[in-house]
Amino acid sequence: MTDKNQPDLSTTAGRIEDLRNRYHEAVYASGEAAIAKQHSKGKKTARERIELLLDPGSFVEMDEFVRHRSTAFGMDKNRPYGDSVVTGIGTIGGRQVALFSQDFTIFGGSLGEAAGNKIIKIMDLAIATGVPLIGILDSGGARIQEGVIALGKYGEIFKRHTMASGVIPQLSIILGPAAGGAVYGPALTDFVIMVDKTSNMFVTGPDVIKTVTGEIVEMEALGGALAHNQTSGVAHYLASDEEDALDYARNLLSFLPENNLSESISYESNSSLEITDEDRLLNTIIPDSPNQPYSMIKVIESIVDDNQFLEVQPLFAPNIVIGFARIAGSSVAIIANQPQALAGTLNIDAAEKAARFVRFADAFSIPVLTLVDVPGYLPGADQEWAGVIRRGAKLIYAYAEATVPLVTIITRKAYGGAYIVMGSKQLGADINLAWPTAEIAVMGGEGAVNILFKDKLKAAEEAGEDMKKFRAQLAAEYTYNVASPYLAAERGELDGIIEPAATRVSVIKALAALKTKRAATPPKKHGNIHCNE
Numbered sequence: 001m002t003d004k005n006q007p008d009l010s011t012t013a014g015r016i017e018d019l020r021n022r023y024h025e026a027v028y029a030s031g032e033a034a035i036a037k038q039h040s041k042g043k044k045t046a047r048e049r050i051e052l053l054l055d056p057g058s059f060v061e062m063d064e065f066v067r068h069r070s071t072a073f074g075m076d077k078n079r080p081y082g083d084s085v086v087t088g089i090g091t092i093g094g095r096q097v098a099l100f101s102q103d104f105t106i107f108g109g110s111l112g113e114a115a116g117n118k119i120i121k122i123m124d125l126a127i128a129t130g131v132p133l134i135g136i137l138d139s140g141g142a143r144i145q146e147g148v149i150a151l152g153k154y155g156e157i158f159k160r161h162t163m164a165s166g167v168i169p170q171l172s173i174i175l176g177p178a179a180g181g182a183v184y185g186p187a188l189t190d191f192v193i194m195v196d197k198t199s200n201m202f203v204t205g206p207d208v209i210k211t212v213t214g215e216i217v218e219m220e221a222l223g224g225a226l227a228h229n230q231t232s233g234v235a236h237y238l239a240s241d242e243e244d245a246l247d248y249a250r251n252l253l254s255f256l257p258e259n260n261l262s263e264s265i266s267y268e269s270n271s272s273l274e275i276t277d278e279d280r281l282l283n284t285i286i287p288d289s290p291n292q293p294y295s296m297i298k299v300i301e302s303i304v305d306d307n308q309f310l311e312v313q314p315l316f317a318p319n320i321v322i323g324f325a326r327i328a329g330s331s332v333a334i335i336a337n338q339p340q341a342l343a344g345t346l347n348i349d350a351a352e353k354a355a356r357f358v359r360f361a362d363a364f365s366i367p368v369l370t371l372v373d374v375p376g377y378l379p380g381a382d383q384e385w386a387g388v389i390r391r392g393a394k395l396i397y398a399y400a401e402a403t404v405p406l407v408t409i410i411t412r413k414a415y416g417g418a419y420i421v422m423g424s425k426q427l428g429a430d431i432n433l434a435w436p437t438a439e440i441a442v443m444g445g446e447g448a449v450n451i452l453f454k455d456k457l458k459a460a461e462e463a464g465e466d467m468k469k470f471r472a473q474l475a476a477e478y479t480y481n482v483a484s485p486y487l488a489a490e491r492g493e494l495d496g497i498i499e500p501a502a503t504r505v506s507v508i509k510a511l512a513a514l515k516t517k518r519a520a521t522p523p524k525k526h527g528n529i530h531c532n533e
């Protein structure tokens with residue numbers, strides 16, 4: 001006998017109705033009240049987020065009828081369709097992606113066997129088909145009721161993130177909590193996007209910290225989006241809201257290839273190969289005084305297509321700038337010292353930030369353009385004790401290991417070890433150019449004068465000379481004679497000296513020449529340094 005309210009499964013129409021009912025149940029498994037609660041926190045549902053992220057109508061859901069096993073502790077009554085994550089495939093800008101979006105309205109987005117298996121399946125599909133993987137995270141972490149099974153699923157996910165690293169781009173968009181060991185999933189991916197005052201990530205939360213160490217710290221200060229964008233360097237973009245986070249992800253993906261074997265992505269471009277009036281503005285950007293800062297972002301914007309530069313991790317280690325742009329239509333990864341922050345010196349954070357970025361670009365065959373204005377490493381006992389030696393080495397390693405086209409432009413200072421590190425010829429850069437304003441030497445003029453001309457300075461002091469003027473004169477002579485870019489060019493350390501106005505055209509030509517570059521590293525299992533900080 002058939003129930004009057006149930007569709008008749010012996011008919012085609014009945015089976016279609018049954019499917020529609022089940023779909024409705026899957027979509028609203030959490031119930032309208034839970035959705036309203038999610039909205040009241042300024043958060044969207046898992047499916048609303050997918051709608052915003054993907055091209056309209058492109059989403060194909062997988063495993064929407066998956067349910068967790070009924071034997072699990074405390075969860076027998078409620079076995080919602082789809083469990084606590086929505087997974088599937090779709091397109092962004094017409095290109096395929098695979099994604100999962102955790103559903104906080106079901107068991108707090110927590111991850112147990114069923115949700116874990118769904119994520120694992122979509123990760124396997126992303127790896128097999130070579131398309132970017134996007135994770136939207138909003139979860140209370142391992143599902144408490146499922147104990148070791150839940151923990152084990154995290155292990156399987158971490159293993160796949162690691163295997164996928166350098167094979168497909170992986171993005172994590174944190175739109176709620178990411179608690180406990182669960183944070184290591186995003187940490188293993190390439191880019192982490194967080195929303196101001198909504199997302200948080202922490203290994204041990206405020207309560208545990210208070211219990212163990214007595215330290216009192218608020219959730220937002222401990223693991224909020226600002227903390228991770230500015231202080232820890234875990235995150236790469238501080239979004240103002242969920243729409244902004246999803247927009248940034250779409251924009252970021254437009255620069256990235258599908259996988260490590262796919263052709264580099266390029267767009268139509270009508271870049272002029274003649275020096276334009278806009279290019280000539282660069283001739284006046286370097287201030288007369290060597291210690292006066294200028295905006296490196298302006299330099300970058302004037303070189304790249306449509307002046308469009310997508311900065312990555314702008315709030316962390318702002319003394320180095322990293323990001324993507326297009327030059328003559330093709331994606332380029334840009335690394336540049338920023339004289340406006342810490343005078344553009346390198347420190348631990350800057351080295352690790354840039355090293356990881358160079359490695360990402362190299363893994364995905366995106367050419368690297370380096371703009372150098374670096375007075376050296378930031379001096380200080382705290383830097384030494386925090387490991388500027390072992391951690392600073394990562395940037396050398398990243399450049400030296402890279403086989404993608406490397407083009408380096410020295411705009412002003414390139415002093416000491418920092419000169420070598422910042423994409424120097426000796427580390428493997430292909431085309432190195434400098435502006436006439438470049439200064440390349442072991443150290444700056446003032447430091448050099450103090451060491452080289454001790455006797456001369458003493459004699460001048462005794463003779464009652466104007467010491468400030470005398471020092472400046474000696475430093476200028478040193479800079480002119482020793483730090484001159486023409487000296488470097490004379491020895492082939494530079495391939496050429498160009499006027500700033502010619503930078504855009506020179507870079508276009510250099511990248512075109514390097515398109516067919518072939519380079520390889522010696523066969524080995526892997527090196528013994530990791531830039532994945």
Ligand code: HXC
Pocket residue numbers: 106107108109110139140141142143144145151154155177179180181182
């Ligand atoms: C099962 C969970 C859950 C979890 C939340 N819920 N976290 N259910 N397992 N881990 C459920 C709640 O019981 C609640 O169910 C619903 O989700 C919403 O949670 P609330 O607490 O009401 O929401 P909110 O106040 O916004 O707080 C969110 C939260 C908090 C901060 C995430 O729920 C929380 O602290 N959860 C536990 C976090 C945690 O310690 N997780 C384990 C981390 S260790 P009802 O039915 O009431 O709606 C870990 C190890 C990973 O993840 C392993 C890696 C190797």
